[in-house]
Amino acid sequence: MSTNPAIGHNEPPPKMTARDVNVFYGQKQAIKGVSIDVSAEHVTAFIGPSGCGKSTFLRCLNRMNDTIDGARVDGQIELDGQDIYASAMDVVQLRARVGMVFQKPNPFPKSIYENVAYGPRLHGLARSKADMDGIVESALRRAGLWDEVKDRLGESGTAMSGGQQQRLCIARAIAVDPEVILMDEPCSALDPIATARIEELIDELRGRYAIVIVTHNMQQAARVSQKTAFFHLGSLVEYDDTSVIFTNPKATRTKDYITGRYG
Amino acid sequence: MRMLIALALVLGLAGLAYLAGRARGNRMVAASGGRIGAVHSRPIYHGAYVAVLALAPALVVLAGWGISGERLIEGQVLGSLPAAERPTAPNDAQALMNEVRGLVNGDLPQAFNPLAPRLAPVYAAARANGDMLAGALAVALLAMGGLWGWSRLRPDFRARNRVETQVRALLLLASVVAILTTFGIVLSLIFESLRFFQMVSPVEFLTGLTWSPQTAIRADQVGSTGAFGAVPLFWGTIFIGAIIAMLVAIPLGLMSAIYLTQYADPRLRRWLKPVLELLAGVPTVVYGFFAALTVAPLIRGLAVALGMTDASSDSALAAGLVMGVMIIPFVSSMADDSLAAVPRAMRDGSLAMGATLSETVKKVMVPAALPGIIGGVLLAVSRAIGETMIVVMAAGLAANLTANPFASVTTVTTQIVALLTGDQEFDSAKTLSAFALGLVLFVMTLILNIYALSVVKRYREAYE
């Protein structure tokens, strides 16, 4: 089925566009002909039952599928009009511009400071120690973690609570000043309080970064996103404003999923 | 041979005991009219119960006789000689007994020692008597055990539970063998080392810088004590095993593991991993032969080309180099395991930041896997310093205290082999020193292993 990306008349050009994307794992096709536009202004949520391909598709957006043996992606994905799968596109740069936060918090076994400084150091973004300190502090502040950790920046990132670890991972992603942040079920391993914290944070980051969040939690999608895409069996079933998807979905499958018939 | 016959006989009788017990069980089942539960255990358990009771004591007797019989006979045979003619040195007695045995078995057509032909009939008689006695005792115990067990069989007798208890005891016994082996090693090393340290002070042994264990042809010979300062041996062992070999094995093994786990195509990996395993499966004697015949001359040629006129043909470098290659698969598989234990999320996290794979490996994966890798390297060092054949064949015997890789050094294991092969008197300081060296080697590897295993274990737990 083909879904025309919904673009409003008065909206700026999309940050990322995908056209007819297919993903194969060996013989198995995981994504079937997905086309979608991601806006820079909004938080976009991908929802759908588990195994529907929403995470797989998310990983296409910064070419993390390249790291999986036997994965093959075809179709076209563009970032600001540049094809990210073109040979001219540099993966290292792409991933700096399109950051990612994972399902389970995965801080490196290094100090909090080193975790945040890792990216800027890789890409040579800081000119001096003071510069780096500034980058680390501003990233931690934006992730809402600064006040909790400013006195223990030398402690290991793995010694924090799960929610703090996840915010550290967000700070780590922010530190390289990306244009898009991909979040793959960032709250699935967290308790409700930590989840609320992350959701607030996502809301604060909105507008500054284009954010795409994969979630299996429909309430979460409804709370944090302005656009929602519903995936089922590797296809994009429906993509629209979040309010439309949750109140007046066009496709029967979407309606069934929203109302809890399956999933 | 006689032992085998006795064993077969005892096993055969135990088989009969099994049949008798099972037959009785069958009769009980028949008498009960086949009502389920009338007889607690199935007939085979009755049979097995009787057989175990019959067999166990008989086997203990036979094993005891097998281990200690020869010594008892020896004492008896030598005791039959008048005190004046009895050989005084244990070594002479041993040689005499070997001749006597040779005569009796017919391996030796003629003895050199005039005493041997006289003792041969004594030995044969003692052997026959002893074997007969042990055999009779075994059979008697077998009969008693079997009959007692047989007499206990009743329909309500819990034969299965008894047999299962016996099987559990057997399982425990099998497990205890590991403890016994460890004890055997520790006791024999300590016992012989103590005898050595009665002749040579431990301080001299552990701190002395000169090693020249001389052969004493006669006990009263001048200068027969030799010098037993083992520091040059320890140095040689560390130089070859822990320095040269590791300089080869750590970079090559680690880089191989990184390439195999991170870069190699899965198909290539399927081929390359067995090749590395093959490298580990080559017997050390083959490496030794290769080191001595092919590598050592090359190294010597290199040294001569570099202008070293006194280059040794059994250089530390040749032995260490080949030993390092032998250790590569070991280091590589330990590093492979450690890298594989680093959660994939860690790797993805770094790649998603825009790190290249090598940056991810160097800055995230290797630091995260470091405790496991260090543990693996320590195990590899322990393996290298205990390795024997390569150094026996390719390293020298000269105990030099030198850091020149083209010179010849000797190692603990080389010396153990050199001291204990050939016909030495068993009680001399020279042969006993081998056990003291063995003790040092054992303690060194034990400490390395325990420490390394605990490091690796803690590391594994950190990611589980």
Added chain:
Amino acid sequence: MATLAAPGAAAPAAAMPERQPTDWTTPAMQKRIAARYAKERNFRRLGAGALVVAASFLAFLLFTIVRDGWTGFLRTEARIEVQFDATTLGVDPAAAAGPNGQVMLARADWQALLLQAAQQLGPASDQLSDAAWMQLRDAVMADPALLGHKASLWVPVRSSIDLLAKGKFDLSAPADSRGVSDREVADWRWLEGQGRLRTGFNGAFLGNADSTEPELAGIGGAALGSLLTLLVTIAIAFPLGVLSAVWLEEFAPKGRVADIIELSINNLAAVPSIIFGLLGLAFFLNFAGMPRSAPLVGGITLALMIMPVIVIAARVAIKSVPPSIRDAALGIGASPIQVVFHHVLPLALPGIMTGTIIGVARALGETAPLLLIGMRAFVTDVPQGFTAPATVLPMQVFLWSDDVQRGFVEKTSAAIIVLLVVLIAMNSLAIYLRNRFERRW
């Protein structure tokens, strides 16, 4: 959520200057990225290089051994015409056909006959192997009718002629450094010129035991010694290893005993093999008075050495049998012992076999502990039993590698080839078993 700092604006302006978005297109940034990719390529090359070095070392090792060793399976023989003269042999032709004929023939003076026949080789008459007379004897004992007749026979030549025929010497080198005398070269040329030499398959190498003469030495005795030793090893280590593993996995109560046993096994697995040799020497030979050089003692020593390998493999295999199988059997009233012996062990068997084969392969390649218990004896006959002096294959390699005679170099390499072929076969079998029967639950 009061602690949550608002982005940008809420931050102190001095500490938090708003950063410009990163410009990835500047030449400096492009250069930096190019440099990072160059490092990436170098690192990758370094890894591949390490593997290539390791693999090429193995290839070089195998290459030199095959290059030196394949001729060890060949032997050069000379053709002589023999007149089986009963007088020279000192036998009565009539009696030779009688009931005791074989005994009489075995005792005949074959060396005299050979000496006579060798005359036809002219200058090279003393270049036949010392044991060439056996060929004559065997021919007649197989066919007594030969007695009094003439026959043409192929008999082995001395090692130096053998090596010359195989082209093992560099004849352009000066006489004193090429390892073979001018006379030997002349004799070889003469024999070649007469067309009396042939090089063919060396059956004696596979069948014979050790010898002081390279052309007569074989690995048959050592192979049989290895077989006897390994039989003892398997008979002891397999049951002990499996039973210990069963106890540790299924029955051991948590506590000190199990801990000590586990610690012992883990440490024994890493104890240097030569320490087991010291144990064998001090305990089995000197304390228990068991025979030196015997497969029995060697087998027991190696069994203690590989038992931990089997225990560890068997524990892994037993652990991988899912608890549901145990529950199912227990649920229909089987006792724990029955569960283990009827269900768990059969399912774990492939894993246990794999571990056992790997352990036995290790025992087969082991030399050091056997050196100490005297299995380096020079044994010229195939071993007669478990308590008779014997040697084993890797020990034969070690003994020959020490021998100064040139002819033993190819024998050593040939013996290594045999050893490696057996070991590779065993390891392949283990890998096959692992892949074929490995079950994912």
